[in-house]
Amino acid sequence: MLDVRRMQMLAAVVDCGSVTAAAARLGYTPSAVSQQVAALEKETGTDLLERVGRGVRPTAAGLLLTRHAEAIAREVAEAETALADLLAGRTGRLSVRYFATAGAALVAPAVARLRAEHPGVQVELRLADPDPLPDVREGRADLALVVGPVEHDGVRLLHLLDDPYLAVLPKGHPLAARRMLRLTDLADEPWVGSEWPGPCLDAQLTACEAAGFRPRFVVDSEDYVTAQGFVAAGLGVSLIPRLGLGGRHPEVVVRPVRSPEPTRAIHAAVRETAPPQPALRAFVEALREAAAG
Template identity: 70%
Template sequence: MLDVRRLQVLRAVVTGGSVSAAATALGCTPSAVSQQVAALEKETGTALLERAGRGVRPTAAGHLLAEHAVVVERQLAEAGAALADLLAGRSGSLTVRYFATAGAALVAPAVAAFRREHPRVRLDLGMTDPEDPLRDVLGGGADLALVVRPHRSEHRGLRLVHLLDDPYRAVLPKGHPLGTKRVLDLADLAGEPWVGSERPGPCLDAVLDACAAAGFRPGFAVDSEDYPTAQGFVAAGLGVALVPLLGLARPHPGVTVRKVRTPEPVRAIHAAVRDSARSRPVLAHLVTALRETAGGGAGSGEGGRGPRLSR
């Protein structure tokens, strides 16, 4: 492999027409220039300069290498500029994983805002693995994943950045007697048949833990693992359900949605990032966009009013 510095010296000699002119342009002595050219000739095994009056001119080989030196210098300059853009967060790429309700209500508006500020950053957006949403981040396949905070939240090499708390709402069939109350105590639902809206995991844990705190365990008459289907079962009169607010962007026309208290079930949504990637400016910019979107309210399930979501 040819020495880049020696190629640059040769180009300076060819451009200036003499060793002394090259030395002046490079800020070094003529002897140092001659030594670099001699080393390059030894490296290539051929003469690169020949005498021409008081100066020198390139041989065919010298002319060829001088032309390539121009290309090398341009590529080095481009590499330096690209590295500066990457380190400043103006370019690069990010792989982002998310779950459905967070994708629609949080990721989409955050990514739109991010792209306006960072149009040259490439984004690979996709769904998380519902069985193991942290796997891609821990394995290096994703830079960031949106997750509901698990009970075991300590993962070596991983940081969870809190984005928002997503409260659950009671979903009742239209005309249900409890629908006359503006706010329900969670214990009001203890004797009702339930429609499950969550698959096993931290979201279902949040529901079951809240019910346990209210002194009961829900009796599930129907199991469903997505919010639209759960609402359909509730509308058909098969039971009541708890659905997080982000899952109620489009309430079923056959249901009534009410707030719940004592306690109010909440799922905490976080951005999961590797500790080793936290210093990347482009990733920090995306996390900021997500937090700003979350702080402004995302989604609505109650009369079109967006909730105030805490950071």
């Protein structure tokens, strides 16, 4: 294998026209440069320079290696620039898993901010499977938005916001006249389910248990828009998180709930052992800004 450093010295000699001038440019003694060129000639098995008066000029083989040395120098410079951009967060690629209601409220504005501040960073977005944490732990995703708390070895949770559940009632419901409800006000009502089994439903059930009752579900819709439709039709009441109320049905009213307030905690999950990634750090900051807004 040819020694790249020796090729660079050969290129300097060819460019300067003499060993002495090349040595002055490189900061070596002429003897050291001559020794390295001679070693390269031994490696290649051919002459690379020929004397012309007080200077030298390349042979055909020397000219060929000089051109390759210059190409290598350009590629190294490009690699250094690309690495500097990556380490500064100006470039990179992020793979993100998210769930639907967090997509519009958190992910969309965060991606928009990241593109404005770091246009060279590419973001791959994918709706999360029921459990995206294995993808994060095993490096298939850089970040996932999850409802927690959840425990998963190798994954670190960064709290973004607490998303409160709001009571959704038919417009003509007797409780609709109140500006705020206690959770126990809904204890004897028929309930329209809005969540799949999992941490979001658990947040509702835990709050209800703390209030001393278990809700009586008469419809399982597992979808916020559909749940509002059932509520509007008078089939029951529902709890829907604030982020899930982007499109509100015209025949329902929404009221805050207290004592206790059902809340789901939304986190960004990242791999504990992931090396520092400026692009990922910038995206997390953008998510936090979106959450604060």
